[in-house]
Amino acid sequence: MGDLLAQTPVEVLTPEPIPQVWIRGICMDSRDAFPGCLFVALPGITTDGHRFIPQAIQNGAVVVLGTQSYATQSWPVPYLQVRDARFALAYLAAALYGFPARAMTIIGVTGTDGKTTTTNLIYQILLAAGLKAGMISTVNAVIGDQVLDTGFHVTTPEAPDVQRYLAQMREAGLTHAVLEATSHGLAQDRVTACEFDIAVVTNITHEHLDYHGSYEAYRAAKARLFQFLETTLPKAQGNPRLAVLNREDVSYTFLNDLVKGPKVTYGLQPDNNVWAEAIRQDAEGLTFVVHAGEQTFPIHSPLVGDYNVYNILAAVSATLLGLGVDSEAVRAGVAALKGIPGRMERIDLGQDFLAIVDFAHTPNALKRALQTVRQLTRGRIIAIFGSAGLRDREKRRLMAAESARLADITILTAEDPRTESLEEILNVMVRAAVQAGAVEGKTVFRVPDRGEAIRLGVQMARPGDVVIALGKGHEQSMCFGTVEYPWDDRLAMRAALAERLGLTGYTMPYLPTQDGSFS
Ligand SMILES: CC(=O)N[C@H]1[C@@H](OP(=O)(O)OP(=O)(O)OC[C@H]2O[C@@H](n3ccc(=O)[nH]c3=O)[C@H](O)[C@@H]2O)O[C@H](CO)[C@@H](O)[C@@H]1O[C@H](C)C(=O)N[C@@H](C)C(=O)N[C@H](CCC(=O)O)C(=O)O
Numbered sequence: 371m372g373d374l375l376a377q378t379p380v381e382v383l384t385p386e387p388i389p390q391v392w393i394r395g396i397c398m399d400s401r402d403a404f405p406g407c408l409f410v411a412l413p414g415i416t417t418d419g420h421r422f423i424p425q426a427i428q429n430g431a432v433v434v435l436g437t438q439s440y441a442t443q444s445w446p447v448p449y450l451q452v453r454d455a456r457f458a459l460a461y462l463a464a465a466l467y468g469f470p471a472r473a474m475t476i477i478g479v480t481g482t483d484g485k486t487t488t489t490n491l492i493y494q495i496l497l498a499a500g501l502k503a504g505m506i507s508t509v510n511a512v513i514g515d516q517v518l519d520t521g522f523h524v525t526t527p528e529a530p531d532v533q534r535y536l537a538q539m540r541e542a543g544l545t546h547a548v549l550e551a552t553s554h555g556l557a558q559d560r561v562t563a564c565e566f567d568i569a570v571v572t573n574i575t576h577e578h579l580d581y582h583g584s585y586e587a588y589r590a591a592k593a594r595l596f597q598f599l600e601t602t603l604p605k606a607q608g609n610p611r612l613a614v615l616n617r618e619d620v621s622y623t624f625l626n627d628l629v630k631g632p633k634v635t636y637g638l639q640p641d642n643n644v645w646a647e648a649i650r651q652d653a654e655g656l657t658f659v660v661h662a663g664e665q666t667f668p669i670h671s672p673l674v675g676d677y678n679v680y681n682i683l684a685a686v687s688a689t690l691l692g693l694g695v696d697s698e699a700v701r702a703g704v705a706a707l708k709g710i711p712g713r714m715e716r717i718d719l720g721q722d723f724l725a726i727v728d729f730a731h732t733p734n735a736l737k738r739a740l741q742t743v744r745q746l747t748r749g750r751i752i753a754i755f756g757s758a759g760l761r762d763r764e765k766r767r768l769m770a771a772e773s774a775r776l777a778d779i780t781i782l783t784a785e786d787p788r789t790e791s792l793e794e795i796l797n798v799m800v801r802a803a804v805q806a807g808a809v810e811g812k813t814v815f816r817v818p819d820r821g822e823a824i825r826l827g828v829q830m831a832r833p834g835d836v837v838i839a840l841g842k843g844h845e846q847s848m849c850f851g852t853v854e855y856p857w858d859d860r861l862a863m864r865a866a867l868a869e870r871l872g873l874t875g876y877t878m879p880y881l882p883t884q885d886g887s888f889s
């Protein structure tokens with residue numbers, strides 16, 4: 371334990387000498403504690419990990435680390451007091467795995483919307499350049515040939531998992547890793563000690579203000595990714611240190627002032643290091659000309675949504691300018707990303723209108739998604755979405771109002787209400803839609819059951835319309851109360867389309883709202 375701590379900047383406040391205990395692993399949840407582990411007690415939002423020290427010891431923890439005063443602790447195993455348990459957890463996990471990030475080039479991607487897409491674009495470009503790359507993103511972690519499911523709801527895994535994935539990548543001989551870093555992940559030190567070489571921001575708009583308290587605090591959490599660039603240690607393979615900033619985003623001035631080291635900007639204007647012109651969007655995707663430093667080349671992406679131009683420019687900045695990847699590999703990598711599950715994913719059972727499932731769950735993403743589908747149709751847009759319980763409350767109003775302005779018909783429904791009242795969430799949203807000009811029963815509808823809502827949207831569709839279900843994307847469950855029910859918007863959309871078309875073999879997934887047991 372002492373050897374491990376000596377490799378980290380963690381300061382132990384307990385006056386006794388650090389015990390020479392061999393630890394077999396680190397755990398932060400007493401329920402997962404195992405013989406020989408170090409238990410890190412985290413002060414949480416709902417409870418406090420210190421309360422579970424007895425259970426962790428019972429399950430086999432041989433050392434405990436926490437922030438409560440050592441003077442008040444009396445346990446049969448050593449207790450180490452530190453100032454910041456999450457910071458200590460991250461560094462100790464990195465040390466336990468031999469600081470895997472130091473052996474690789476690490477690219478971090480943060481932002482409100484577009485992280486997964488940009489992470490995947492960078493990953494594909496690295497592969498096209500012949501580099502051995504891995505990736506940790508919302509949808510999965512890819513380590514060589516292995517694809518690991520990172521869970522339903524957490525995008526950036528906990529620090530011990532991040533370090534374990536990185537160690538697996540190093541062992542598999544990978545040289546590059548792309549990490550999606552959420553604001554929660556950054557604020558909770560899940561990616562601290564990841565030795566970032568390149569930091570990329572997509573945009574910083576409105577999201578998670580419930581957790582962070584204010585836009586400024588949310589932005590500060592995202593900015594940590596750029597601060598990490600300053601602390602990355604020299605690597606044998608060199609440090610391609612670079613900050614990649616979106617000059618056309620509201621975060622730009624703040625981040626530009628903060629970043630003192632090398633940086634590049636991207637955007638649509640020619641005053642950027644990387645910029646785009648001659649953008650064309652059709653059903654086949656996006657085509658445009660990229661200017662990157664001294665180079666100019668055409669690019670085609672099968673992705674739908676003009677906001678993806680920004681995601682692609684961010685990926686070009688990180689790879690071509692940051693890592694010296696050539697433009698052919700950039701073009702091949704961008705072309706290789708055909709789509710991401712649940713992002714502008716088309717569901718086609720032969721109907722005469724477009725049916726789409728998208729993951730937009732912020733006001734900005736919803737706006738961009740609806741603007742995109744407007745370009746794909748001369749018909750009407752029927753938008754179906756809700757807003758999660760126990761998460762940012764302010765965005766409910768903003769999203770409903772945005773849809774009232776941009777869609778022809780808005781159907782408001784359940785989206786992970788958790789322990790909040792679904793009825794109250796919908797009341798707030800309907801009110802905001804009406805204030806923005808929608809008419810209840812005519813252009814805005816309240817349908818608590820998500821399957822019914824999708825069914826209604828599909829039934830209302832006329833030839834040439836777009837029916838778009840937003841907010842759940844690739845996700846595989848929906849939370850009512852404290853129970854996760856299996857749910858997939860894509861299955862629900864297929865079932866609703868099949869009903870309309872008279873096809874058999876498709877079933878609407880069950881949700882508790884279907885029998886009125888949860889409203
Ligand atoms: C809101 C939030 O960020 N919650 C995180 C937070 O939980 P918390 O503070 O409520 O923890 P707590 O329940 O009070 O427990 C405190 C400590 O006691 C421990 N405990 C608890 C019970 C017990 O019996 N034994 C025990 O040891 C817990 O493991 C924890 O270490 O600390 C936990 C431990 O680090 C995280 O797992 C948990 O993430 C939960 C799973 C979560 O839902 N997070 C979401 C909001 C999240 O992180 N999302 C982001 C953003 C996604 C996006 O941008 O779209 C993400 O990166 O996925």
Ligand SMILES: Nc1ncnc2c1ncn2[C@@H]1O[C@H](COP(=O)(O)OP(=O)(O)OP(=O)(O)O)[C@@H](O)[C@H]1O
Nearest residue numbers: 482483484485486487508677713729730735738739
């Ligand atoms: N650059 C962008 N600007 C605005 N909206 C975007 C952008 N890129 C993607 N989106 C929208 O955001 C949705 C989610 O995209 P993506 O998964 O790439 O973002 P994310 O930041 O990883 O989201 P999350 O943090 O929730 O995992 C997409 O379905 C699309 O509607």
